[in-house]
Amino acid sequence: MKRWLMDILACSASDCRSKLDLEVYKSHTQESEGEEVDEIDEALISCPKCGRWYPVIDGIACMLPDDLRMDGKQHIEETAFLERWKEKVPTDILKNGLPFGLS
Amino acid sequence: MFRKTIDYDKVSKVYDKVRAGNPEMVHQILDGVSLSGKSLVIDVGCGTGNNTLLLASLVQARVIGFDISNGMLQKAYEKQSQIPFVQAPADCIPFSDESVDFGFMTEVLHHLPDIPATFHDICRILKSSGSLCIVTQSHEQIDRRMTSRFFPASAAVDKERYPDIDVIEDLLLKAGFSAVNPKEYTYSPVRLGLEYLETVTKCGFSMLHKISKEDYEKGFEDLRNAFQQSEVLLYSAEYSFVWATK
Numbered sequence: 119m120k121r122w123l124m125d126i127l128a129c130s131a132s133d134c135r136s137k138l139d140l141e142v143y144k145s146h147t148q149e150s151e152g153e154e155v156d157e158i159d160e161a162l163i164s165c166p167k168c169g170r171w172y173p174v175i176d177g178i179a180c181m182l183p184d185d186l187r188m189d190g191k192q193h194i195e196e197t198a199f200l201e202r203w204k205e206k207v208p209t210d211i212l213k214n215g216l217p218f219g220l221s
Numbered sequence: 222m223f224r225k226t227i228d229y230d231k232v233s234k235v236y237d238k239v240r241a242g243n244p245e246m247v248h249q250i251l252d253g254v255s256l257s258g259k260s261l262v263i264d265v266g267c268g269t270g271n272n273t274l275l276l277a278s279l280v281q282a283r284v285i286g287f288d289i290s291n292g293m294l295q296k297a298y299e300k301q302s303q304i305p306f307v308q309a310p311a312d313c314i315p316f317s318d319e320s321v322d323f324g325f326m327t328e329v330l331h332h333l334p335d336i337p338a339t340f341h342d343i344c345r346i347l348k349s350s351g352s353l354c355i356v357t358q359s360h361e362q363i364d365r366r367m368t369s370r371f372f373p374a375s376a377a378v379d380k381e382r383y384p385d386i387d388v389i390e391d392l393l394l395k396a397g398f399s400a401v402n403p404k405e406y407t408y409s410p411v412r413l414g415l416e417y418l419e420t421v422t423k424c425g426f427s428m429l430h431k432i433s434k435e436d437y438e439k440g441f442e443d444l445r446n447a448f449q450q451s452e453v454l455l456y457s458a459e460y461s462f463v464w465a466t467k
Contacts, residue, residue, distance in 0.1 A: 123307070126316060177306075182310065
């Protein structure tokens with residue numbers, strides 16, 4: 119994921135749509151048109167207004183609304199993301215995250 | 222791809238092997254829109270990103286691909302990481318209001334669970350001068366497909382899935398678009414070869430997942446016989462490009 123995407127992304131909640139914060143956990147540099155650019159592999163996107171969090175997994179920003187994150191494969195993948203980065207994810211997200219945490 | 226009746230993560234495993242990007246379609250789209258290096262373009266329901274990457278390679282604009290299926294997006298991302306791909310449904314795009322210059326959807330509409338909500342959300346994120354291009358097929362165009370000849374049940378299935386053009390126009394206007402302009406386009410005829418048979422064999426056309434096993438086997442047998450008898454299968458694909466201006 120490119121960092122410039124954060125200039126455009128907004129919270130998925132229709133009653134929020136706030137600008138979002140980004141905390142990068144894993145990235146690598148790659149060459150693009152002769153320049154070294156940062157490519158984000160894993161990161162936490164969080165909403166400073168409503169408190170929702172979204173993962174960047176394998177370079178893809180997962181920006182689904184709550185109802186599509188609560189079960190099935192998506193929930194497993196996103197829970198695994200929290201487990202993988204639980205030393206870095208803020209405690210309030212791990213405990214009481216929106217739409218879910220690790221508890 | 223969108224809230225699911227078909228498992229698109231599963232489909233992605235074969236889809237990408239049998240469905241390539243469509244340069245003629247992408248050129249048709251670009252002929253209808255003026256983009257600059259500052260423009261923001263979104264491909265809604267980009268699947269494995271074939272048309273996204275094609276279009277992005279031809280313009281200076283920033284291009285972003287959206288899809289609800291993580292499996293499809295992983296395939297897209299493996300090809301090229303210069304284009305951001307975002308997992309989101311078409312009816313809940315994570316952008317603020319009036320942020321996008323141009324949106325396009327190629328053969329996506331029939332996958333959507335809530336077309337009115339999708340049009341409403343795309344209209345919300347488009348700038349006041351923004352536009353949307355929907356590539357789809359009218360019911361008459363569905364009837365004239367090669368797959369409709371061999372798998373007639375698929376035409377009936379798809380006419381249920383695809384809203385006809387007048388319905389699309391009406392929904393776009395109700396969603397807030399100010400003008401709608403549908404255009405039909407017929408591609409140069411191509412002779413369908415073994416790659417067509419392979420696509421059918423792997424169920425690379427999503428409507429083949431929706432017909433009965435008997436209807437599929439009957440059509441497949443007829444198609445294989447046509448190839449064995451060296452019948453020349455000439456096909457001119459037809460599409461409707463529905464342009465909507467905010």
